[in-house]
Amino acid sequence: MVGVAAGWLNVMAGGGSLLTIPVMLFMGIPGPVANGTNRIAILAQNITAVTAFRRRGYSDFKLGFSLAAMASLGAIGGAMVGVKLDGVWFDRVLALVMVGVMILMATGHDKIKPTGGDSKPKNLFAGHLLMVAAGFWGGFIQIGVGFILMPILHKVLGLDLVRVNMHKVLIVLVYTILALGIFASNLELMWWIGISLAIGNSIGGWLGAHTTITHGEALIRRVLYLALSAFIIKLLFF
Template sequence: MDIELSIIIVLTLVALLTGFIDSIAGGGGLIMMPALLFAGLPPQLALGTNKIQSVFGTSMAYRNYARAGLVEWRKEKWLALLAFAGAAIGALVVQQVSARVLELIVPLFLLAVAIYVIASPRMDDAQAHQRLTRKGYAPVVTGIGFYDGFFGPGTGSFLAASLVGLRGEGLTRATGHAKLFNMLTNLGSVIVFAFGGKIIWLLGLSMAVGSMTGSWLGSRTAVKHGARLIRPLLVIISVALTARLLWGWFQA
């Protein structure tokens, strides 16, 4: 599929914005996906191409959180691999199944995230008692990984909120670990979409430049300001994604 240079430039700039948002609170995919569809990409090509820029963006964000000492790779690596596997399976399934029902369920999940962030006094940088061990959290991260491979928007928000609520992590550290898991879910999705021929490589790699730039800026900003920035942005993104998904459902 041929893409005009002007469209590549515009989508690269959009990727810069979504990379900034994603690196802090997640949810950039619901800006990027409509932009790709508006540019004329078929849905499956849009999903696959979006994952290219996402994997580069989350990798950059992960690098900055890790360098700030906010990620424990050795302790979390098995959960990251489960997220990878879940996303790969989700990407396989989405190439065969309609996402119509999921598009109605997702807003409810996002709204729940927003309510939790607003209501919970624990959505800050203080560590809290964990409700689930790493082993107990494994099905959760695998399920979120599956969702990311199948559809995607809001994955970072789901991961961050679940790590705070279920694992007792501080919000900034939870966001760092969310980027680790999200990096692996994006990688798993890219591999499957690539084998399925569902990626426009020139466009995806061009967008990756914008995404990496935005993620570098966003993650450094989040590390500096911590929960004071992440908490309100997480609420705004969750509510905005809920409204956007519900609007899309009723317009379909």
């Protein structure tokens, strides 16, 4: 059910991992294991997304893989840190990340406004360099990585929003393979939970794409704020 909710949330508002990782923590799964297990669902999601973009005629694998290669360098370092961040420190970092994401969502800074863009990239050197930092964050904890990748792709590289999302899912797919490998080689991941989340995410994503609710996103965000507030209090004080 959590996977379905996360997939639906990703389509309707974004931020599904904000639910899946805390829920796994409250199931008694250690922080790094939950962090790694979540990558199984992320991998499945982005395989589906890359396939969907390609079927619709959107693909630029030359640029996508070069950006992904740079992000992967950072992701390797981030994942190596992530596997060692255990116990109370993982809870504190996760709580701070959740607070940051709530602020971004409440102020509207989690969305990229359609201010134009092109299919031809610019500032390639700066864009590739920034991908290392984005990849580090993605390898480390993943939550909120879209808030880093999308401005780089849109504002720095100057891509239109369709291609921003096209490259984003490919970049996340590639570095997630490496990050998942590092987590799996260092920790005993909950593979069945990860696969269940992946299936749930797919179902939830389908439901979200086919559901029309008046002010649906606003309602979902209010519920998400309440859930995140409860998670943060639990992580910090109990």
